[in-house]
Amino acid sequence: MADNAPGAVYETDALIAEDIDAYLATHQHKTMLRFITCGSVDDGKSTLIGRLLYDSKMIFEDQLDALSADSKRVGTQGQEIDFALLVDGLAAEREQGITIDVAYRFFNTEKRKFIVADCPGHEQYTRNMVTGASTADLAVILVDARKGVLVQTRRHSYLCHLIGIRNVVLAVNKMDLVDYDQATFDRIVDDYAAFAKGIGIDSFTAMPISGFRGDNITAAPSINTPWYAGPSLIEHLETVEVLADAAADKPFRMPVQWVNRPNLDFRGFAGLIASGSVRPGDAVRVLPSGRTSTVASIVTMDGDLAEARAGQSVTLTLADEIDCSRGQVIAVADAPPEVADQFEATIVWLADDDLSVGRGYWLKLGSQTVSATVQQPKYRVDVNAVGGDGDHLAAKTLSLNDIGVAEVFADRPLVFEPYADNRALGGFILIDKITNATVAAGMLNFSLRRSQNVHWQATDITRQHHAAMKNQQPRVLWFTGLSGSGKSTIANEVEKRLARMNRHTFLLDGDNVRHGLNKDLGFTEADRIENVRRIGEVARLMTDAGLIVLTAFISPFRAERQMVREMLADHEFIEIFVDTPLEVAEARDVKGLYKKARSGELKNFTGIDSPYEPPENPEITVNTVAMTAAEAAEHIVRHILPLA
Structure with missing residues (x-):
């Protein structure tokens, strides 16, 4: 057939379409890794992310031209690119050369997709770092090779471990400014290892890098660190196990976000499955009421499903007409979560005003909102002494950026699981009732025994x-x-x-x-x-x-x-x-x-x-x-x- 014949055109279009479909299918089934960069101020977090975006070809030509112009304007050395400007979007960030807000960026490689959160290093913005870490699978803790492990390095590491991040990378940055000295690198790794062991970080991956020069960032090993035989940062990010998939192997839980009632013939319960899987016919329990039923169908915009798993947003219909509304939790019938109104919790205080012990705050846990009071803290954590004998300090209240353990009393029962077992049913925020400002983030550790043993006694004379x-x-x-x-x-x-x-x-x-x-x-x-x-x-x-x-x-x-x-x-x-x-x-x-x-x-x-x-x-x-x-x-x- 001649090249200009109509059939040749159709055949070429079909081949192109097949290639596009194959590419999209490959891209769609890539795993997703969410990670954060954190550490002390000016450790090079924004520069590192900018370098990753640049090396992964995620910058358009017009962005690159604007970046070059901005780099010259803000006074970057010579004509080189200031990669931090790719992430620092606020004017105040560019003027001061610091990160203030959490910046989220997406990029991908041939093996994996990534969402990275650039978290601020200033102590004043620790609250923003907690936000970025709350959904992360991995943390890249940066340390300036000239300064070593600092207070904010310890604080961010402790918070990452507290929030449940178990994949930690210790990136010793700016190795070019210490002449790629192996002794400097080894000393920092030893210092961090001693601290990490004290807070429960069992293992971490250490690597010497230079975000500015690109050493050990991409797949090619750096000639400046012949003494380092480990993976580059991008190699490690592409191959590390994603812990988020572990939620699929746990018992089924779905907090109800909305009762879907488009007409009198349909009543479903919509939500994001927090853990486990569900199929039509499964026996479920609605909490806190404890009523049981079976799943009649799993409804989505694309049709009914034979199975739904953790991470999917679905609407469940039940075989029985039972009371269920926003804030309640649908769970597997034979292994339901706990219900209690008194807890021990670890609290990260995020507000300028101190915790008011005994004052009522709104406690929001998933789709549940209750009024709650915080008792006088049992202790406050000293991040500089974590792992030693003096890491627990007496405290009457909690101030900005303090981490403490206290008892929390809710005005009605909450459906929950310990944060270590389930982030969705164990992590909460506290909201000031007057200003509606978020004042704290918290993790439920366990329910107090008295909340299970003390019950309201009904009396006949009302x-x-x-x-x-x-x-x-x-x-x-x-x-x-x-x-x-x-x-x-x-x-x-x-x-x-x-x-x-x-x-x-x-x-x-x-x-x-x-x-x-x-x-x-x-x-x-x-x-x-x-x-x-x-x-x-x-x-x-x-x-x-x-x-x-x-x-x-x-x-x-x-x-x-x-x-x-x-x-x-x-x-x-x-x-x-x-x-x-x-x-x-x-x-x-x-x-x-x-x-x-x-x-x-x-x-x-x-x-x-x-x-x-x-x-x-x-x-x-x-x-x-x-x-x-x-x-x-x-x-x-x-x-x-x-x-x-």
């Missing part, structure tokens, strides 16, 4: 029965305001009026409670939080008894007042703001407290050296400048009527 006997609706009248604002006086007047109406009440006064129940508490922020928490629990028990409870406390923090509100049934918590200006309250100074605070004799006094956060949307506000205590009490009573 809180509704108690209230009906008293012919009233239980309430908590929560008086808040500065010291000297008149809270106790007004609360006393309100209780006298309610008594004349034959209402069953009890007044909890701040000073009176500190003589007994809370006599062990001081006036630090943590103690104030615990003071309010205890009062909230007592008030809740009293509402169960059908009482109208009046509380007169400064309760300076909005978060704790909200915590008490969430303990109670809807509309039972009535926040009453006794609005008195500081200068008026201080002028009254009945107890002489302001005078002591001004002279420095009384520390942590609200309004002077400790803040007061006024309510933003109180149910009732009374101004004690514009009205008397009796008038304020009358206004409050009229507002809360009727009481039955």
